[in-house]
Structures are given as structure tokens and as C-alpha cells.
Amino acid sequence: xxxxxxxxxxxYGGMTVRIVGESISNVRSSGVCFDAGIRYKSGDKLNFGIxxxxxxxxxxxxxxxxxxxxxxxxxxxxxxMLQRSERYELPSLVNIGFGYxxxxxxxxxxxxxxxxxxxxxxxxxxxxxxxxxxxxNFTVRGGYLWEDGVGTEDRLTTAFTxxxxxxSLKVPANSEGAVIGIxxxxxxxxxxNGNHSIGVxxxx
Numbered sequence: 001x002x003x004x005x006x007x008x009x010x011x012y013g014g015m016t017v018r019i020v021g022e023s024i025s026n027v028r029s030s031g032v033c034f035d036a037g038i039r040y041k042s043g044d045k046l047n048f049g050i051x052x053x054x055x056x057x058x059x060x061x062x063x064x065x066x067x068x069x070x071x072x073x074x075x076x077x078x079x080x081m082l083q084r085s086e087r088y089e090l091p092s093l094v095n096i097g098f099g100y101x102x103x104x105x106x107x108x109x110x111x112x113x114x115x116x117x118x119x120x121x122x123x124x125x126x127x128x129x130x131x132x133x134x135x136x137n138f139t140v141r142g143g144y145l146w147e148d149g150v151g152t153e154d155r156l157t158t159a160f161t162x163x164x165x166x167x168s169l170k171v172p173a174n175s176e177g178a179v180i181g182i183x184x185x186x187x188x189x190x191x192x193n194g195n196h197s198i199g200v201x202x203x204x
Contacts, residue, residue, distance in 0.1 A: 013038040020056070020090070026065035031056055033090055045101040052094055058087040094118040107135040113143070123147040123157060137170040141185075159189045179203040
């Protein structure tokens with residue numbers, strides 16, 4: 001469930017509450033967490049934002065998979081014991097980012113982006129990218145996400161190795177303004193052969 005509000009012409013904020021669930025056949029865990037963020041727009045070129053993600057109470061696994069049946073020595077009676085799992089925290093993070101429009105001629109404009117991600121349980125990350133809009137219907141993007149150890153296989157703690165690229169394409173669906181949009185992105189990984197993400201959105 002998400003709520004967003006424009007506080008002024010330059011300040012915008014929003015919050016999302018999510019139900020989180022993880023399970024296998026006989027063990028499960030569930031909880032509630034929220035995301036919150038604020039965006040500040042300075043003039044026509046600079047945008048700045050900060051967001052908190054995965055903030056919530058600790059979670060714990062439970063279920064029949066944590067039970068053990070045993071027969072104490074010297075008795076004929078079996079006992080079933082329930083093991084309690086340790087509580088664990090959600091992987092919360094703070095994301096700070098900006099976008100600055102560096103080039104505009106006619107229908108073509110380019111925006112330089114940067115971000116800093118502070119993770120609770122993994123290394124902090126720094127990212128940068130460039131987005132180029134070619135008219136209103138096509139956008140191409142490229143970026144790089146750095147953390148300590150990227151480029152050295154023995155120190156790498158994530159599957160993502162840095163570079164990423166993608167594009168967005170909008171296709172008019174009718175004469176009344178409906179649009180079909182396609183989003184695609186690719187991130188290099190080690191191991192495996194990269195991560196592909198494809199999305200489709202409709203505006204009617």
C-alpha cells in the first residue's frame with residue numbers, strides 16, 4: 001500500500017507499507033515493513049532524493065520443520081521438541097541520489113545521475129549513470145555501481161559486477177493518447193550470464 005503527496009512545487013514525499021513473507025514447505029516467516037522517501041526539485045535541472053527501505057520489526061521462522069521427535073534414553077515414550085529460531089533483521093538500507101540535466105537541445109536531453117547506498121549487512125555502494133531522452137518515446141541509459149572489491153573475484157561479495165544498461169520505449173496505442181511502454185535493463189554478473197529485467201506498462 002503506497003501513499004504519496006506533493007507538499008509544494010519542489011518537495012514530494014511518499015511511503016509504502018509491505019507485507020513480507022518467506023516460506024518452504026514446512027517453515028515460514030512473515031512480517032511488515034515500510035519504505036519512505038522524499039524528493040526535492042531545485043529549478044529545472046537538479047533533482048535530489050533520499051529513501052529508506054525495508055524498515056521493520058525483526059522476523060522469525062516458525063513451523064513444523066523446526067520440530068524434532070526423539071525417544072529419551074530409558075523410556076518408551078517419544079517426545080516432540082520445538083526448536084525456536086533466532087530473530088533476524090530485515091536488510092534495511094538508505095539510498096541517497098541526485099539527477100542533473102547536463103544537455104538539452106530540442107527534443108534531446110541528457111541527465112547525469114549519482115547515488116550512495118548504505119546497506120545494513122553488506123558493503124556500501126556508489127553509483128553513477130547517464131540517461132539520454134531521444135524525444136518523448138525513447139530513452140537509453142547506462143550506469144555503473146561500485147563497491148569495495150568490485151573487479152577482484154576473491155573480494156567480491158555480490159553477484160553484480162558493476163556495469164548496467166537499458167532502454168525504455170513508448171508506443172502510441174490509439175489516437176486518444178493511450179501508450180504501451182516497454183522497459184528493459186541488463187546488469188553484468190559473476191557468476192551466471194547477467195541479469196535481464198523486462199517490464200511492460202500501459203497508460204490508458
